[in-house]
Amino acid sequence: MSAGCRKQIIRPRPKRQTGNNSFKRKEDARCKINNVVLVHGGFVDGAGWRGVYDILKKDGFNVSIVQNPTITLAGDVAATKLVIDSQPGKVILVGHSYGGAVITEAGSEPNVVGLVYITAFAPDKGESVNTLIANPPPGAPVPPILPPKDGYLFLDKAKFPASFAGDVDQETAAFMADSQVPWGVDALGGAITEPAWKSKPSWYLLVRDDKMIPYPAQKSMAKRADATVAEVPGSHAIYVSNPKAVAALIEQAASGTN
Numbered sequence: 001m002s003a004g005c006r007k008q009i010i011r012p013r014p015k016r017q018t019g020n021n022s023f024k025r026k027e028d029a030r031c032k033i034n035n036v037v038l039v040h041g042g043f044v045d046g047a048g049w050r051g052v053y054d055i056l057k058k059d060g061f062n063v064s065i066v067q068n069p070t071i072t073l074a075g076d077v078a079a080t081k082l083v084i085d086s087q088p089g090k091v092i093l094v095g096h097s098y099g100g101a102v103i104t105e106a107g108s109e110p111n112v113v114g115l116v117y118i119t120a121f122a123p124d125k126g127e128s129v130n131t132l133i134a135n136p137p138p139g140a141p142v143p144p145i146l147p148p149k150d151g152y153l154f155l156d157k158a159k160f161p162a163s164f165a166g167d168v169d170q171e172t173a174a175f176m177a178d179s180q181v182p183w184g185v186d187a188l189g190g191a192i193t194e195p196a197w198k199s200k201p202s203w204y205l206l207v208r209d210d211k212m213i214p215y216p217a218q219k220s221m222a223k224r225a226d227a228t229v230a231e232v233p234g235s236h237a238i239y240v241s242n243p244k245a246v247a248a249l250i251e252q253a254a255s256g257t258n
Helices: 046-058 075-085 099-106 127-133 162-166 170-178 187-191 215-224 245-254
Strands: 008-009 024-028 035-039 062-066 091-096 113-118 202-207 226-233
Touching: 035 046, 035 075, 035 099, 046 062, 046 245, 062 075, 075 091, 075 099, 075 187, 091 099, 091 245, 099 113, 113 245, 127 187, 162 170, 202 215, 202 245, 226 245
Parallel strands: 035 062, 035 091, 091 113, 113 202, 202 226
Antiparallel strands: 008 024
């Protein structure tokens, strides 16, 4: 922290039934957190963060991208903690989709001071991605996940662009479909031991047209985490199609402003 940097303590407030982020510490803009760690979700790798990465780097941030194996939640948390622990200071931890489950568990690291969910899962203690997708809202779109093969999941390539990347240019969406990373069935079943959003401030980017994580489910998880919310139209691949909106929320979290 720079000399003369002042901390603003947010006084405890009455707990809401849907969240308990009571004792939150935020830093003023002069105390901006400089380290950002980006965590991708299932079916993709970290390359999709390139647009967000470029914006944050241009704005002076130290940005690291985790390459999750996406075989087990424990393995992905371990990979994320390796990156977190290598940072030179405090960290804003960002997760997209399944990456939200990863940051919920990995965010307990002491140098993580804020969590940013990009249309992501935010499980509670004992929950997993499987728990959260077990009862979709009525009328919610059904992701085109193919039956497991040797313990891994893929999306139907033909349906991938419409369901995952509806606002991404056609060529990029086709490439994403053809370069899918196998998502381990065990990763979806990994349960959270202690959700970091219960003790650390969080931000959530709601994406209205997401066909992978329904908008009502996003809103419910964001409300439960007592997250500071931003909202945009777009697809599940919003980090690819609208990196400016994603980077803007990350920078808001880094400066500790609402």
